[in-house]
Amino acid sequence: MPSQGTIGDRVRGLRLNRRMSQAQLAGPDLSDSYVSLIESGKRTPTPVVARLLAERLGCTTEFLLHGIEPRQRIDTELGLRHAELELRHGDPALAADRFTEIVKAADEENAMLTAQARFGRARSLEAQGRLGQAVEAFERLRREAAAHPERLADLPLTIALSRCYQRAGDRLRARDLAATALAQASRLAIMQGELAVDLAAALIETHDGDSTAINYVHQVLDLSGTPEVVDRSGEIHALWQASIAAAAGEDSALAVRLADDAITAGRANRLGRQLALTSMRWAKLDSAPAEEAERRAQVATGVFAALPGARAEHGESLIAHALVRLRGGDLAKAGEFATAALESLDGSALVAEAHLVLARVALALGAGAEAHLTAIGEHLTAMGRPVFGSDRAVARAWRELGDLYGQTGSRELQTSAYRRALEAAGVRSAMAGVTAGARTSNEG
Structure with a gap:
């Protein structure tokens, strides 16, 4: 059977294969002119007409x-779900391969399924950290969504692009995309659900003090309530394996149902994790009211302490809690949280952030902060140059280190730290007037 082209192409191809005229296909129920309009793409048959034509055409x-035939479609749907499970709970690289296979196997006419697979592949690339390729894929999909809104929704693509550009260091582009997504979500009154939570997570990273963005994040957090997470990984993988077994036994409908159950089982944790991240980063805002910031930081710390594989996020939440206590003048608790954070962190810029809190505490207490200042410089230097040309977190840490050196009267070290902040931000040409002799204590 021909399967290329539009509905009209298929009607015409099948009719010609069966040596039928348009009048014969129309029969007593339709006009031959209506059949002609369908074949030319000027009319889309209603479900009733489609069933009638299918009977006469023998398909x-x-x-x-x-x-595609029903079995082909359900197999494709099942492939999409198994690839989605691989992305969320398995290997993103394998997920990308599976989504790619679906794209290659799907006919051009099956635009919606193909678009879903391409969207999955783009998210798989993002999950692997292949941001350049992910951005290219998302941008192509966004152009297609503009041309064919019946195939793809633009809002999830815009949010994903904002997230990718933010991670890649292009903060201006990320902020513009987040603002575009916010305008669309506000127009549609989207304040709850996955899209709202994902948008809030993007906005908290790109807001730059924009009160509209911050207010939206605050509303989403309030409406979503306290995030709760439970380790359901065993249940998810059991359902996933059962779906694979059902597919092997030719029970595709059951396999799809089991795969849907597995995806649903993981949804609450994904949303809970996003909400906890957003709550944590909202609590770090200087403008956040003290009591609410304390509550949100405490909630985030509890969520990440309970989540397997969330060691880094737990460390960041402890830093957020430390910053909240530091703003409130509770130096002892700020120091305790920052010290605990160091036990949860690896080689990220967050280690420097924890030491920055401890250095501020030490300076406020009049104790020696030199050891912490040295540790910050050593850690940031060991991280090397940013992967994507600029790193805002590293740049901010260097700048804050410079501020602290200024408080201790170490002017050369302050100048050197500011220079490194500009380099981390990708502003190298601005350093022509800074002497090369200015060094941090660990540069020797």
């Missing part, structure tokens, strides 16, 4: 409308 309604 299934599914094939006439979508270009």
Whole structure:
């Protein structure tokens, strides 16, 4: 059976294969002119007409409308779900391969399924840290969404692009995309659910003090309530394996149902994790009210302490808690949280952030902060140059280190730290007037 082209192409191809005229296909129920309009793409048959035409053409309604037989479609749907499970709970690289296979196997006419697979592949690339390729894929999909809104929704793509550009260091582009997504979400009154939570997570990273963005984040957090997470990994993988077994036994419908159950089982934790991240970063805002910031930081710390594989996020939440206590003047607790954070962190810029809190505490107490200041410089230097040309977190840490050196009267070290802050931000040409002799204590 021909499956290329539009519905009209399939109707015409099948009709010609059966040596039928348009009048014969129309029969007593339709006019031949209406059949002609369908074949030319000027009319889309209603479900009733589609069933009637399918009967006369000797094919299934599914094939006439979508270009594939029911079994093909359900197998493709199942492939999409298994690839999604691989992305969320398995290997993103393998997920990308599976989504790619679906794209290659799907006919051009099955645009919606193909678009879903391409979107999955783009998210798989993002999950692997292949941001350049992910951005290219998301940008292509966004152009397609503009041309064919019936195939793809623009809002999830815009949010994903904002997230990718933010991670890649292009903060201006990330902020513009987040603002575009916010305008669309506000117009549609999207304040709850996955899209709202994902948008809030993007906005808290790019807001730059914009009160509209911060207010939206605050509303989403309030409406979503306290995030709760439970380790359901065993249940998810059991359902996933059962779906694979059902597919092997030719029970595709059951396999799809089991895969859907597995995806649903993981949804609450994904949303809880996003909400906890957003709550934590909201609590770090200088403008956040003290009591609410304390509550949100405490909630985030509890969530990440309970989540397996969330060691880094737990460390960051402890830093957020430390910063909240530091702003409130509780130096002892700020020091305790920052010290605990160091036990949860690896080689990220967050280690420097924890030491920055401890250095501020030491300076406020009049104790020696030199050891912490040295540790910050050593850690940031060991991280090397940013992967994507600029790193805002590293740049901020160097700048804050410079501020602290200024408080201790170490002017050369302060100048050197500011220079490194500009380099981390990708502003190298601005350093022409800074002497090369200015060094941090660990540069020797």
